[in-house]
Amino acid sequence: MESNRWNSNRQSLQRSRRCPETNVLYRLVYHYREELQWRWEELFQTQYGALRDEVLKSLDKYLDCGILIQGCARAVCEKCGHSELIAFSCKRRCICSSCDAKRAVIFAEHLNSCVLPPYPISHQVYTIPKRLRPYFKFNRKLNKYLYHAAWGAWQDLIEDEFPDCQSGSVMALHTAGDLLNWHPHAHALMLHGALDGAGEFHRLESHQTRKHGCL
Ligand SMILES: [Zn+2]
Ligand SMILES: [Zn+2]
Incomplete structure (x- = not known):
């Protein structure tokens, strides 16, 4: 039964x-x-x-x-x-589509429910000039500088527009382009503005981002 x-x-x-x-x-x-x-x-x-x-x-x-x-x-x-x-699953990155899909769903859910604040977020992609890419291919430890450079560029923009305010980001490294070519780049979810000391949010407007030659 x-x-x-x-x-x-x-x-x-x-x-x-x-x-x-x-x-x-x-x-x-x-x-x-x-x-x-x-x-x-x-x-x-x-x-x-x-x-x-x-x-x-x-x-x-x-x-x-x-x-x-x-x-x-x-x-x-x-x-x-x-x-x-x-x-049991392998929990490996980038080779196993099953484990990657599961990790992506859990990560997205965690970001959505625990990390991202209720303010506008923008998806940005940071990359490096082609002639620098081979250095990253043969020395993977350089990848961390991609994060530093992306965050530094965003910080410069934020400090120019909203001095003494704090922005935030979550980044993920991708090392291949659409054609599986070697193409290290960082995908970033950036807080599209900054919070001041009193916790008030200041949104970046399009004329401000255009001024810095991005977006
Ligand atoms: Zn049952
Ligand atoms: Zn797996």
């Missing part, structure tokens, strides 16, 4: 195990991960730099993501006793 109820509920929930092993990216990584490691130096090193350990670790973790035999938990319904196996 209870299991019948579960089966009808299950159909309405439409939950079924995702099958990562059937998607094209998974099969590509599965079949070529070893070859990539052994042939990287010969084929890609001059163009992309040394193959970093983090990349290989990410590929290995990705291959285990969502695969029951690589580890799983059993979720049990206390009411009807139905249980299902749920495979």
Whole structure:
């Protein structure tokens, strides 16, 4: 009886195990991960730099993501006793679309409910000249300067318009462009104005941002 109820509920929930092993990216990584490691130096090193350990670790973790035999938990319904196996996930960035999507939703929800204040926010993109990009490719530690430069540029604008006021931002680094070309850039959610010492918000107007040659 209870299991019948579960089966009808299950159909309405439409939950079924995702099958990562059937998607094209998974099969590509599965079949070529070893070859990539052994042939990287010969084929890609001059163009992309040394193959970093983090990349290989990410590929290995990705291959285990969502695969029951690589580890799983059993979720049990206390009411009807139905249980299902749920495979562990890899929690890797930039390779696993499943973990990336989950992280993005949780992060967005956290920003929305706990971080962003109830004032106008603007989405801005900060990048660097093409001729500087190779330095960032071969020395990833330079990426932090992209954050510093973006925040510094915004601070200069804010200080010019609203001295002694404080703005704020949340930034995320992207290292590839639309065509998966090497293109380090920072996406920023900027508080579109600043708060003064008394907590009053001053909004940036378009003539103010135009004056600084942005937006
Ligand atoms: Zn149940
Ligand atoms: Zn994953």
